[in-house]
Amino acid sequence: MAAEGPIQQTLRVFESINAHFLAHPELLNTDGIFRISSGGRTHIDLVENIQNHKKIDWTQYSAYDLANALKYTLLQVKLLPATDVRVKSLVEKLESGNSQGAFLDFINSLDTNNNDREIAQILNIALDISRRTAIQQKYNRMTPLNLAVVWGPAIQDSLSMEPAGKDLHANVFFTMNLVNPAVEEAIEAGLAKVVPEVLELRQRTLADAEAAYQGATAMLKIAAPKMEALRMQEMELQKALAVHESMLEKGKLSRAEKKKLKNEIIPEYKKAIETLQKQLDNWKVEAKRHLKIMTGFEELFKLITGSCDRLVGMLGDRSADEALMNAAPVFTVQFDQQDAEQTHEQEEQAKMQEPASAERARL
Incomplete structure (x- = not known):
């Protein structure tokens, strides 16, 4: 069996944790999930165990561990380089103000083969978990906006999204005012599909x-x-x-x-x-x-x-x-x-x- 690359390992972590959340949906009710740190390196141990194909004793990990493991994994991988034309196009759309549906359009633009398909799967799992989390915001206090604040920087970094301005102020502005709202919109678009289901x-x-x-x-x-x-x-x-x-x-x-x-x-x-x-x-x-x-x-x-x-x-x-x-x-x-x-x-x-x-x- 061919050795897995970083993207394949990231996808396996996302799929494993998502499967556990689906089997135990009550975990997403946890107050401040994705926002509150799990503390220590338990979430890192979980990621390494999944990547090393070890049997997971899920009872040893809290909801915070699972959520932080997802964020940690995404921050450790470069899904696409800054030179990728689709990344450049996404950045241009966000900076031009013509950002409606930009993030979902970007995911849809990814090819359906090789690593691109796996990148789309990773991002869609992140959005799907965020949607299911936002549904329980009465209990976990995680609105689409709060979730976007959590996911936005990790997604920006993993996609090598660089604003036109290279200074710190420009980067902070790009994250808070352009990336996070685009992610929030994508989460809410997923929620819109849930209304008929409910x-x-x-x-x-x-x-x-x-x-x-x-x-x-x-x-x-x-x-x-x-x-x-x-x-x-x-x-x-x-x-x-x-x-x-x-x-x-x-x-x-x-x-x-x-x-x-x-x-x-x-x-x-x-x-x-x-x-x-x-x-x-x-x-x-x-x-x-x-x-x-x-x-x-x-x-x-x-x-x-x-x-x-x-x-x-x-x-x-x-x-x-x-x-x-x-x-x-x-x-x-x-x-x-x-x-x-x-x-x-x-x-x-x-x-x-x-x-x-x-x-x-x-x-």
Whole structure:
């Protein structure tokens, strides 16, 4: 296998970290992600481990480590030289003030073979992660502008973008007033595509989510009295057990009566109590599981409606019909296991509803 060059290694780092963010989208909710430093060199270790094809224990890295690893990697590579005609054209567009869509046009101008294709992939992953981060700005406080301030200098450096003026003041002006706004515009353009996706998600998901939520609520209403009844039965058996144990210890009984009490009656009570306790524990587990389902769907409702409202608010009103015409799902909410869980739930309920009196009848 041919040795990887710097661009291929950079792409692999971006793909690996992006895959982890996709698998754990909650990480992008982290306050100040991409803005706050991870501290130390943990993010550098992560980059080196990925580049050296080592197995990654992702639990060892925080969201800040992942974000800083992406920025660090981009700053370490030169994707294109300053002499590249497309880089020069991008700089000229930005400096001329004719910069609308300039950064996205630049990415689209890259060839679809060799390193150019890989450069486009790197930049598109950066924009895609930024878009998904900006969606959660209510939690992470990272707006498209904040993300552009983070990514702008790294993108400028990796693309060898040099302003006409060579002094420090000209470079700072170029970054803050031309590069960063172009990156911000590109992130917002990506967000515009998410609006129809969120609208579609809300339309096709809320009904299923509501049904599952109601099912969990009904289960909890059944569980509460059932658990209380089991507790009362257990208390009765505990009292009876205490009486028989006292009789064994202090009662005036024949040897045969003591033997029967010790070897038959008391063990039967203990076994019945243990059975009740297991049933009660099962109900507790089911109650907690359904409470978790309820809580999860409450958060899902907030996510769906909140994301849609925030995006529409950021990008202006759009017709739902118009948006849905071009909808392409990004978020996926799976209810594939719902039927299997309901079947399991029915089986467990059938077991739990076997009357404890069967145990007492044996006594």
